[in-house]
Amino acid sequence: MTQLFLPLCVACLALVFTSAAPPPTTQTAEVAIPDRCDGIEFDAITPDEQGKHLFFKDGFLWKGFRGPAQRVAESFSDIGRVDAAFRMHREGSTEDHDHVYLFQDEMVFRYFNQTLQEGFPKKVEQEFPGVPCHLDAAVECPKGECSADSVLFFKGSEVYHYDVATRTVKKKVWPQVPPCTSAIRWMEHYYCFQGHNFTRFHPVTGVVVVGAYPKDARAYFMGCPNYGGGFGGAHELPACSEVKFDAVTSDNAGRTYYFTGPSYMRLDTSRDGKHAFPVTRMWPEVAGGVDAVFSYQDKMYFIKGDQVFIYLSGAHYSLIEGYPKTLQEELGVQGPVDAAFACPGDHTAHIIQGDQMKDVDLSATPRTVTKATTLRHAKVDSALCGPDGLKLFVGSSYYEYTATSELGAGQVERMPSPITPSMMACRRD
Known part of the structure; x- marks a missing residue:
């Protein structure tokens, strides 16, 4: 998924819609449903507006830390494979606060309650000026943890800090953070995923806790047998x-x-x-x-x-x-x-x-x-x-x-x- 040196993309809309929604065929090959406990590499991770985490992989989606996969199209129309995703933090803005953004190639899709919003999809550069397409990962960073309500976009070894209010971008390189295939903010901490491992980093400096990371996501972000049951344990919820x-x-x-x-x-x-x-x-x-x-x-x-x-x-x-x-x-x-x-x-x-x-x-x-x-x-x-x-x-x-x-x-x-x-x-x- 990682591409290091591509410039901002300008692409034909017809090609985008073709890749997002392939035409039906008379004979569809059966695709094996992935098992995230096999140690797969997620394409994107984001919480939805209800706080439930969504894990994306090759057109499939898991809702929450436990449970089986389903196809992305069952929950999000007009998109299949997802490159990057984040939930917007912008209190006071009814237009996009708590909306979920999904990225595919040159385009970005915005959803609320799993409904595609009017005017979307759009080109990435149109919605987020200065941010490249074909992203690897994205994550929200609210004011107080970043200097202003922001989004961190990851592409190869580069990180793009996007200020939501001013629509300005600062590009950085964080030597300690590996190239992220997905990223999330959870309980005010920030995690970069690479393969089935993850690393916690500081959203402003990119500093990583030395000696503690990487860790195996199966022991924390999902309930997998023999991996400790994830955050909160594997036990059934009490009455x-x-x-x-x-x-x-x-x-x-x-x-x-x-x-x-x-x-x-x-x-x-x-x-x-x-x-x-x-x-x-x-x-x-x-x-x-x-x-x-x-x-x-x-x-x-x-x-x-x-x-x-x-x-x-x-x-x-x-x-x-x-x-x-x-x-x-x-x-x-x-x-x-x-x-x-x-x-x-x-x-x-x-x-x-x-x-x-x-x-x-x-x-x-x-x-x-x-x-x-x-x-x-x-x-x-x-x-x-x-x-x-x-x-x-x-x-x-x-x-x-x-x-x-x-x-x-x-x-x-x-x-x-x-x-x-x-x-x-x-x-x-």
């Missing part, structure tokens, strides 16, 4: 009625995390789908699960046993020097702790132990309990406070409140709501 959260919190960037046992799931966005990971993947010092987690300003507090771990929030969390410390030293309470939460803009940590909620002033030194409340709930597993109110999780259900003043034993009883698949990766009973 929603079996789910129990040990902790829930949202950080100052709006990222929401649910913790259960030794795993966590990030649920603030559906753009990358819903996947479970070991807690130690993001917070390596916290092993074997947590008792409670809450966020305050730019920090995330993990309570485990009689210890408190405090991390600085960011794309990559870092443990603050000197931690962990004891619960008594940090928050002025004795363990164990069942749940904890802090509401945005408030300086109070609410520590729940059995049917008691203790308020701790986080702005004071030393920190001590300023108020104790008897709750109407005998046991709370986890709690989350955000702009839309307060949720207390008990087993596989949750209770909604508008303020902490409503939690007392003498307040009006609330009806529980069940945890649903829209909240996390679980299946209906």
Whole structure:
């Protein structure tokens, strides 16, 4: 697929449509359906507007990390083979935000909900001035991870940084990154695929984590036998009625995390789908699960046993020097702790132990309990406070409140709501 030195292409539209949709024949040769666990080289990978990843190979398509292949034409009309693909990130633009772009030779096709958009296909140079055709790979790079909402286009050893707003291009060569046959952005990380291996790279500098890559995609991005089951494991999704959260919190960037046992799931966005990971993947010092987690300003507090771990929030969390410390030293309470939460803009940590909620002033030194409340709930597993109110999780259900003043034993009883698949990766009973 890689072509190193071709200039921008100008081609006859008739030839493009002929290659995109070959005329029917009276006798069609049977094409073997590829098995991605054989270690194939993908032509393109992209998430769709629902967060499900699409893997393309020789006119076939896999939806998600598991499942059989189907023909591309069954989901995307007017195109068969795909050279490169990406999902556009452009918040505030209803025209193309979360639309999927598929590239074939000199042309680009734009889809939303698998429907080809009016005016497409177009020539690549018409839609993305300065970007070559016959691409090898493409991936979105939103503002904050790149300097502006951008797309990275790969062709041979060259990388084209395309600024979506200004429609300008900067060409670069990244010596550490191998020529990519496909590329994806996933959970704010960037991966270049070559064959069945992948390498993680920085989207601005092209720096690769030394010594850790390449890795085999079959052990991560798909559920293959004897390869560990991929991200989130190969196990069947639990029934929603079996789910129990040990902790829930949202950080100052709006990222929401649910913790259960030794795993966590990030649920603030559906753009990358819903996947479970070991807690130690993001917070390596916290092993074997947590008792409670809450966020305050730019920090995330993990309570485990009689210890408190405090991390600085960011794309990559870092443990603050000197931690962990004891619960008594940090928050002025004795363990164990069942749940904890802090509401945005408030300086109070609410520590729940059995049917008691203790308020701790986080702005004071030393920190001590300023108020104790008897709750109407005998046991709370986890709690989350955000702009839309307060949720207390008990087993596989949750209770909604508008303020902490409503939690007392003498307040009006609330009806529980069940945890649903829209909240996390679980299946209906």
